Amino acid sequence: xxxxxxAHVRPGLPPALPRWNGFPRYNFVGxxxxxxxIPIADLVAAASAVIGREGRKLxxxxxxxxxxxxxxxxxxxxxxxxxxxxxxxxxxxxxxxxGSLQALDLVNALFLSPGDxxxxxxxxxxxxxxxxxxxxxxxxxxxxxxxxxRMDALAAAxxxxxxxxxxxxxxxxxxxxxxxxxxxxxxxxxxxLLRLAAAHDIAVFEDDCYADLxxxxxxxxxxxxxxxSGRVIYCGSFSKTVSPALRLGYVVAEWPVLSRMLAxxxxxGSGALEQMILAEYAPAxxxxxxxxxxxxxxxxxxxxxxxxxxxxxxxxxxxPPKGGIFVWVTLPPEVDTSRLNQAALAEGVAINPGAExxxxxxxxxxxxxxxxxNATKSQIREGVARLAEICHREFGVPVRGAxxxx
Amino acid sequence: xxxxxxAHVRPGLPPALPRWNGFPRYNFVGxxxxxxxIPIADLVAAASAVIGREGRKLxxxxxxxxxxxxxxxxxxxxxxxxxxxxxxxxxxxxxxxxGSLQALDLVNALFLSPGDxxxxxxxxxxxxxxxxxxxxxxxxxxxxxxxxxRMDALAAAxxxxxxxxxxxxxxxxxxxxxxxxxxxxxxxxxxxLLRLAAAHDIAVFEDDCYADLxxxxxxxxxxxxxxxSGRVIYCGSFSKTVSPALRLGYVVAEWPVLSRMLAxxxxxGSGALEQMILAEYAPAxxxxxxxxxxxxxxxxxxxxxxxxxxxxxxxxxxxPPKGGIFVWVTLPPEVDTSRLNQAALAEGVAINPGAExxxxxxxxxxxxxxxxxNATKSQIREGVARLAEICHREFGVPVRGAxxxx
Numbered sequence: 001x002x003x004x005x006x007a008h009v010r011p012g013l014p015p016a017l018p019r020w021n022g023f024p025r026y027n028f029v030g031x032x033x034x035x036x037x038i039p040i041a042d043l044v045a046a047a048s049a050v051i052g053r054e055g056r057k058l059x060x061x062x063x064x065x066x067x068x069x070x071x072x073x074x075x076x077x078x079x080x081x082x083x084x085x086x087x088x089x090x091x092x093x094x095x096x097x098x099g100s101l102q103a104l105d106l107v108n109a110l111f112l113s114p115g116d117x118x119x120x121x122x123x124x125x126x127x128x129x130x131x132x133x134x135x136x137x138x139x140x141x142x143x144x145x146x147x148x149x150r151m152d153a154l155a156a157a158x159x160x161x162x163x164x165x166x167x168x169x170x171x172x173x174x175x176x177x178x179x180x181x182x183x184x185x186x187x188x189x190x191x192x193l194l195r196l197a198a199a200h201d202i203a204v205f206e207d208d209c210y211a212d213l214x215x216x217x218x219x220x221x222x223x224x225x226x227x228x229s230g231r232v233i234y235c236g237s238f239s240k241t242v243s244p245a246l247r248l249g250y251v252v253a254e255w256p257v258l259s260r261m262l263a264x265x266x267x268x269g270s271g272a273l274e275q276m277i278l279a280e281y282a283p284a285x286x287x288x289x290x291x292x293x294x295x296x297x298x299x300x301x302x303x304x305x306x307x308x309x310x311x312x313x314x315x316x317x318x319x320p321p322k323g324g325i326f327v328w329v330t331l332p333p334e335v336d337t338s339r340l341n342q343a344a345l346a347e348g349v350a351i352n353p354g355a356e357x358x359x360x361x362x363x364x365x366x367x368x369x370x371x372x373x374n375a376t377k378s379q380i381r382e383g384v385a386r387l388a389e390i391c392h393r394e395f396g397v398p399v400r401g402a403x404x405x406x
Numbered sequence: 407x408x409x410x411x412x413a414h415v416r417p418g419l420p421p422a423l424p425r426w427n428g429f430p431r432y433n434f435v436g437x438x439x440x441x442x443x444i445p446i447a448d449l450v451a452a453a454s455a456v457i458g459r460e461g462r463k464l465x466x467x468x469x470x471x472x473x474x475x476x477x478x479x480x481x482x483x484x485x486x487x488x489x490x491x492x493x494x495x496x497x498x499x500x501x502x503x504x505g506s507l508q509a510l511d512l513v514n515a516l517f518l519s520p521g522d523x524x525x526x527x528x529x530x531x532x533x534x535x536x537x538x539x540x541x542x543x544x545x546x547x548x549x550x551x552x553x554x555x556r557m558d559a560l561a562a563a564x565x566x567x568x569x570x571x572x573x574x575x576x577x578x579x580x581x582x583x584x585x586x587x588x589x590x591x592x593x594x595x596x597x598x599l600l601r602l603a604a605a606h607d608i609a610v611f612e613d614d615c616y617a618d619l620x621x622x623x624x625x626x627x628x629x630x631x632x633x634x635s636g637r638v639i640y641c642g643s644f645s646k647t648v649s650p651a652l653r654l655g656y657v658v659a660e661w662p663v664l665s666r667m668l669a670x671x672x673x674x675g676s677g678a679l680e681q682m683i684l685a686e687y688a689p690a691x692x693x694x695x696x697x698x699x700x701x702x703x704x705x706x707x708x709x710x711x712x713x714x715x716x717x718x719x720x721x722x723x724x725x726p727p728k729g730g731i732f733v734w735v736t737l738p739p740e741v742d743t744s745r746l747n748q749a750a751l752a753e754g755v756a757i758n759p760g761a762e763x764x765x766x767x768x769x770x771x772x773x774x775x776x777x778x779x780n781a782t783k784s785q786i787r788e789g790v791a792r793l794a795e796i797c798h799r800e801f802g803v804p805v806r807g808a809x810x811x812x
Contacts, residue, residue, distance in 0.1 A: 001634075001635065001636030001660055002634075002635045002636065003609065003635045003636045003637035003660075005609075005660070005662040005663060005666075006662070008517065008575065008608070008609055009516050009517055009666060010515075010516065010517055010518060010519045010522070010575075011519065013516070013666055013669065013670070014669040014670065015669060016662070016665035016666045016668070016669055017473065017665050017668040017669050018665070019498075019661075019665075020468075020472030020473060020474065022470075022472075023466065023470070030466075030467055031467065032465055032466045032467060033465045033466075034465060035462040035463075035465035035466075036462075037465075038461050038462055038464045038465050040457060040458060040461035040462070041458075043457050043461060043464075044453070044454050044457045044458050044461075047450070047453035047454065047457060047679075047683075048450050048453065048454055051446060051449050051450045051453060052446060052447075052450050055444050055446035055449060055450075056441040056442075056444055056446070057441075057651065058444045058449075058649035058650075058651045058652060059438055059439045059440060059441035059443075059444050059649065059650070059651075059780060060429065060436075060438045060439075060441075060650065060651060060780060061436055061437065061438060061650045061651055062426075062651065063651050064428075064429070066426030066428075067423065067426060068426070092425075098504060098653075098673060098677070099673065099674045101672065101673055101674050102673065109416075110415050110416065110419070111414065111415055111416055112416060113416045113417065113418075116416070127672070130672070131672070169414065169416075202414070203409065203411075203414055228408075229407065229408045229409045230407030230408065230409045231409035239674070243464035243465065243678065244464075244465070244466065244467045244674070245463065245464045245465075245466060245467055245468065245469050245675060245678030246464060246677065246678050246679055247504075247673065247674060247675065247676065247677045247678070254407055254409075254411070255425075256411040256412065256422075257411060259422035259423050259424070259425075260411075260415060260419055260422045262422070262423040263419065263420040263421060263422055263423050264419070264420065266507065266533070266536070266537070267504060267505065267507055267508065267653065268505045268507050268645070268650070268653060269651060269653065270653065270677075271504070271652065271653045271676075271677030271679070271680045272649065272651030272652050272653070272680070273453075273652055273677070273679045273680045273683055274677045274678070274679045274680060277453075277679055374465060374466060
């Protein structure tokens with residue numbers, strides 16, 4: 001091979017990826033789910049039924065449902081949202097996306113030119129931050145506490161931007177099982193967020209992709225359900241509830257949003273077999289499946305928290321998440337979790353360094369996100385012990401834990 | 407709803423889409439396939455087998471195969487390419503994409519900054535032209551004849567650009583069942599194209615997504631198979647052979663290309679159920695299925711050509727395509743096919759106006775692409791008759807046809 005691509009590709013590309021060499025042994029990163037909880041038999045039955053009955057629709061782009069996605073799946077989304085989030089909508093208000101990542105891309109493409117500003121939680125989803133960076137947008141982080149984004153901090157951030165003549169394009173929030181903090185925004189704050197967004201005349205992008213995984217099923221209504229102005233664009237996902245490999249999410253928004261998004265979604269539609277099989281599976285099985293999965297995840301979460309206490313003792317600070325698949329951990333200030341991640345990866349332990357999950361990387365330097373969705377309970381115990389050993393060796397902490405066995 | 411999105415979205419968005427109201431009655435646009443030829447029973451069997459056996463892999467992004475896609479599907483692509491195109495590669499050289507449209511997006515994102523130039527066939531895939539417009543790239547069309555892109559014209563185009571100090575980023579070609587002309591580039595021209603690309607030190611992007619649908623299975627080797635420099639990026643698709651709604655294509659390229667594309671493919675992977683079911687289905691059934699589908703398409707093509715002759719007589723010029731699902735038709739110069747399309751749509755007949763399928767829109771003004779993949783034979787006959795009536799009414803041609811019944 002003699003052609004020199006480095007001399008031909010465009011400037012400003014993200015760094016090339018290395019070859020994939022399999023998952024690390026102790027895999028505490030990524031939104032993977034519990035392998036034992038994949039509803040294999042029900043998916044097989046759904047696949048047989050729907051392909052057998054409606055397979056001819058595979059001959060056309062869009063399954064004879066148009067670019068918004070397979071109509072039975074949109075109908076299920078409508079029902080599930082009404083039951084879980086209080087959102088009242090019809091199938092015409094729903095756009096099926098190839099995962100909620102595509103929803104993020106579409107919202108960004110709808111609003112953002114380079115230099116535009118987004119307001120978001122000070123600790124937020126790393127993939128969202130990376131996407132904003134790639135489109136050349138700036139973002140301003142708003143402090144969080146146990147009830148999610150703080151409204152005094154949001155008011156101050158919006159006023160501060162206004163004072164500098166900056167009008168942000170939207171507020172991006174993950175109010176229900178916040179990523180990475182695992183908090184749930186209170187009803188009062190949801191209302192206050194809408195009040196502030198109205199006062200500043202900006203849109204809200206509500207990312208609810210972990211919201212189905214609450215330990216305690218009760219949750220406040222979605223921000224979109226509380227809004228009457230049409231400013232809230234809502235997205236959800238089946239990645240965390242049914243399967244992350246199955247690339248299906250959805251957007252609920254007004255037609256001025258969806259009609260423009262459809263013009264940007266030039267992908268020939270989202271995957272047909274995924275949509276058909278999920279639409280066939282979900283009406284009969286989704287509720288019970290999610291209830292069972294949530295019990296499994298809560299159990300693993302308990303194992304993770306216990307292992308952190310045992311292995312890190314007072315060196316690790318964290319609040320038990322209200323649901324989801326991750327814990328957000330703060331270590332003593334001398335620990336640089338990006339360096340910890342490098343050392344840990346070499347020994348088969350993968351973590352998300354906090355700097356990639358915070359609007360101000362410095363604020364996340366000694367923090368990390370640990371996912372417990374995919375690892376088994378024994379992998380969680382072993383992996384956290386291994387991580388504590390490595391952290392001790394590299395940074396001198398934890399000095400000692402309650403029941404440290406090393 | 408009071409929030410005014412028009413005042414908030416970014417400038418330069420493509421026009422919003424209208425509500426989808428179902429397919430037109432005589433649907434001669436889009437890459438739809440034959441509904442009777444969808445291999446329903448075999449897909450059901452494949453789905454049951456693979457989900458039952460490997461369903462646990464759905465718990466992880468990437469199906470335990472990494473970001474290049476489900477390994478058994480990549481293995482099938484390797485075998486099929488070796489048998490059909492002469493390309494020798496391994497699964498490490500293959501990237502599964504969400505349709506070949508994503509392959510186009512990734513190649514564009516890899517090479518193109520606004521203002522960059524691409525060289526392509528003077529009549530080319532409309533979706534590729536739109537994509538280039540959206541990233542702000544320019545393109546130069548190279549004349550075609552019955553053997554595909556003319557190499558004298560390519561040499562002149564490259565020399566002309568060089569003379570103006572413009573170095574194009576790549577040559578985009580659809581050499582095997584060219585879209586829209588249905589031609590196949592000869593072996594000599596493939597070699598000459600590589601020689602010219604080497605002389606000008608540019609990459610080649612070979613789009614082979616219709617190549618499996620040749621009436622006469624014999625075809626020249628892929629351009630990539632003839633190259634030793636590594637400059638050829640190859641893409642193919644299962645949309646035209648198995649199902650367009652199933653969003654699966656693939657790229658074959660050198661690691662410096664794939665490793666950079668993987669960094670740009672930030673979608674969490676292509677659809678898992680699609681990949682698993684196709685990979686299970688294809689090894690046993692793909693060859694026989696494509697052979698049967700091709701017979702059906704050739705039969706429909708014959709019906710379409712006959713209807714054109716009967717209804718348009720000498721007013722319609724076209725060469726029988728070598729395969730695929732479309733005919734490229736030239737009407738007398740007084741016919742504006744964009745206007746014809748508007749008039750026809752109102753009466754349930756959809757066509758692709760030539761201006762959207764030509765590098766110089768003026769050159770396609772009196773041309774149109776007609777797809778015969780999805781319509782039944784009676785729909786083809788009726789729809790072409792209807793189209794001729796409308797064309798006669800709007801433009802005075804065809805004046806008369808051999809067996810015109812109106």
